[in-house]
Amino acid sequence: MTTWTGRRARLMAVASTALLLAACSGGTTDDGKDAAAGYDPSAAVTITWWTGQTMEAEKVAESLAAEYHTAHPNVTIKTSAGAPTTDDLLTKLSAGFAGDSYPDISYAFGSWAGELGASGRTQDITSFVNDPSFAWNEIPEAARLTATSAEGKVIGVPALVDNLAIIYNKKLFDAKGIAYPTKDWTWQDFRDAAKKLTDPGTNTYGTAYSVSGSEDTTWHLWPLLWQNGGKILDGKKPAFNSAAGVTALETLRAMAVDDKSMYLDQTDEKYMPLFASGRVGMVINGPWSLLDPLKTSKVSYGVSVLPGTNGDHQTISGPDLWVLFDHDNANQAGASRDFVKWLTSSGTDAKWNLAVGNLPLRTSEKSSPEFAAYVKEYPGGQEFFDNLANAKQARPTVAGYEAMSRNVGDAIAEVLQGAKQPQQALDDAAKKSEGALED
Numbered sequence: 422m423t424t425w426t427g428r429r430a431r432l433m434a435v436a437s438t439a440l441l442l443a444a445c446s447g448g449t450t451d452d453g454k455d456a457a458a459g460y461d462p463s464a465a466v467t468i469t470w471w472t473g474q475t476m477e478a479e480k481v482a483e484s485l486a487a488e489y490h491t492a493h494p495n496v497t498i499k500t501s502a503g504a505p506t507t508d509d510l511l512t513k514l515s516a517g518f519a520g521d522s523y524p525d526i527s528y529a530f531g532s533w534a535g536e537l538g539a540s541g542r543t544q545d546i547t548s549f550v551n552d553p554s555f556a557w558n559e560i561p562e563a564a565r566l567t568a569t570s571a572e573g574k575v576i577g578v579p580a581l582v583d584n585l586a587i588i589y590n591k592k593l594f595d596a597k598g599i600a601y602p603t604k605d606w607t608w609q610d611f612r613d614a615a616k617k618l619t620d621p622g623t624n625t626y627g628t629a630y631s632v633s634g635s636e637d638t639t640w641h642l643w644p645l646l647w648q649n650g651g652k653i654l655d656g657k658k659p660a661f662n663s664a665a666g667v668t669a670l671e672t673l674r675a676m677a678v679d680d681k682s683m684y685l686d687q688t689d690e691k692y693m694p695l696f697a698s699g700r701v702g703m704v705i706n707g708p709w710s711l712l713d714p715l716k717t718s719k720v721s722y723g724v725s726v727l728p729g730t731n732g733d734h735q736t737i738s739g740p741d742l743w744v745l746f747d748h749d750n751a752n753q754a755g756a757s758r759d760f761v762k763w764l765t766s767s768g769t770d771a772k773w774n775l776a777v778g779n780l781p782l783r784t785s786e787k788s789s790p791e792f793a794a795y796v797k798e799y800p801g802g803q804e805f806f807d808n809l810a811n812a813k814q815a816r817p818t819v820a821g822y823e824a825m826s827r828n829v830g831d832a833i834a835e836v837l838q839g840a841k842q843p844q845q846a847l848d849d850a851a852k853k854s855e856g857a858l859e860d
Contacts, residue, residue: 466750471524528742529742538574544747563738576745580743587611587727612676630686639827659858696720
């Protein structure tokens, strides 16, 4: 999916979905037993793969499934998108748990990891990925953490990696005589540039931020929180309303309310097209932007790491996952593991992620001809790949994260629109989130 509402949305599912997942937590294999026990790799088996992709990417997935079947004729892979949009997959999965009609492998947004891990339907593949042949450490740490449940069990393999960085309009910077962002920029440098780029006469803003209250709103705050030494949770208790959280949100509030240099997007969907049309000077966004709208626009842009705090330029990665589910069938489970290992290997991933315009999953792909072609086709791709080194922490993989994220997103929106001060808004969000996190 190439828009925020599609592949990158991480939009919050309705509360009833989380409750249904919890109600279905009587699954079988998330109990620590050996995931490889009883697996016969030569047995005839059919597995179901929900890819969560748009039509074009789905065709690539189907061709890869056919390639695997040719090499493993005893394994038939039933491939489909699984749902009309990626966002619908969580609801579809929860219904499948209730009716015992869920797939063996499904695409999932990283923010769903806590809910899926709590369902009791996932495989525990911890020992599988830690085998040296898997090369687990080639995948960025933040992505590996996202695939790991709060109890320390690996429930899937990262399907996609990304991160947030500054994307800036070179023409607007040149017109104002502002030096381009560098790896040494602070948040004060970012704020100063945003003020200079803002021009009410032409309705041009220095920067932009989503105030829809979705995960797009929330996860943009977390790097600032981490850079200031804060934590999202302390165990299962909210910790984002600390002094570090208040400092982080105040940084954004000052630009939105005091400077009026920040375009506030109510939908998640407008700020990138406005950037591409020259109406916003800087955005903090991810490599999916290189596909649409930047590739189709004529804007001259550059990419740089996030501004830093005391030299800390931490970013956030929003990895998506291939989650592996169990049906009490050792051969289905084993074939699923083997297929995902092949799919996420450096050789196959070059045919998958790089072919559809995503960052490579593994560090070993950086010297591949496919990666060289990718960075040539998508300017800024090298900078986003290098910025994965600054993704040092991950969002919590606990049940209740999605409800908490919505509360934090609403708090951010209130502050940036001048309705509340940071401390009050974050305290209110923390109080609202306590029940969901303790369930």
